[in-house]
Amino acid sequence: MAKPKLGVVVIGRNEGNRLKACLASLSDITAIVYVDSGSHDGSLEYADAQGIDAIALTTERPFTAARARNAGIKHLMARHSDIEFIQTIDGDCTMAPDWLDIAAAKLLASSDISTVFGRLRERFPDRSIYNRICDEEWNAPIGEAESCGGIAMHRAATLAAAGGFNEALIAGEEPDLCLRLRRVGWSIVRIDADMGDHDANILRFGQWWRRTVRAGFAYAEHIWRHGAASLPSWKRQAARFVSWGIVLPAGTAALMLISAVLGWNPVWSMLPLLAYAGQFVRIWLRERRCFAYPARLAALAVVGKFAEALGALKFVGLAVMRRKAGLIEYK
Known part of the structure; x- marks a missing residue:
């Protein structure tokens, strides 16, 4: 050629x-x-x-x-x-x-x-x-x-x-x-x-965090634009970070509020947070034989869901206000 x-x-x-x-x-x-x-x-x-x-x-x-x-x-x-x-x-x-x-x-x-x-x-x-x-x-x-x-x-x-x-x-x-x-x-x-x-x-952690926020922003915008026709893997990833980064924390906060109003022991309302520990252990067990730093990787995987959720919420906020986003740079 x-x-x-x-x-x-x-x-x-x-x-x-x-x-x-x-x-x-x-x-x-x-x-x-x-x-x-x-x-x-x-x-x-x-x-x-x-x-x-x-x-x-x-x-x-x-x-x-x-x-x-x-x-x-x-x-x-x-x-x-x-x-x-x-x-x-x-x-x-x-x-x-x-x-x-x-x-x-x-x-x-x-x-x-x-x-x-x-x-x-x-x-x-x-x-x-x-x-x-x-x-x-x-x-x-x-x-x-x-x-x-x-x-x-x-x-x-x-x-x-x-x-x-x-x-x-x-x-x-x-x-x-x-x-x-x-x-x-x-x-x-x-x-x-x-x-x-x-x-x-x-x-640095801050660079990784901004890059992960940008990823969440991209997932949210892709699904916003394409709806049911969005890439299946992107829909699955969005469902995961919405569940871990938004639904579970919001649900836990709601339970704590209800417990405070009804006078229940607040410890019970925080039990859903144990799911994060379970997720950490699951990823650590999966990666410990093939990744050099399985505990750190597992921790970042759990924390990363909050960064992605933040990016998605950032996109939704801008979309609702009809404002354009600026670059999210990590370097």
């Missing part, structure tokens, strides 16, 4: 050396564009100095990853009319050496597939438990998938037909796109190949 038929869209915001590593891993690609969302670390100037088409998004509309990817896709297709496949990648990732050829071959061989993605690995999984959790998240099952992440290869024609990514979404734009593609018969497939690595650089 001639290289110009394959293009790459890189997006970034203040990625610094991570962006340099990303662009270096794509040095043999001729059709490449970098889209910058308000960096002030010289990222745009660096990309331009490498001879890469570099686009700076303006500030009249909010920055989102979806907006940046759409801008890059549009620019790439305008510059290279024969583009067939487009790889999207974030500036905090690097591409595996053989991935682009492997992914393009899969799309050439399977005309019903719109999007392929592979194994994305966390670059420094041992630096923190949060990085380790990210590494596990990237390891999606091989085969047909509900959705992909932001690092994937797409058919240019299907991206155009679907209208690209939804620029109003501050997170969860990939599942939204994949849902629309699958509705009209296209497949999303995870193949058994290394795709690249990602540098989450989550070293």
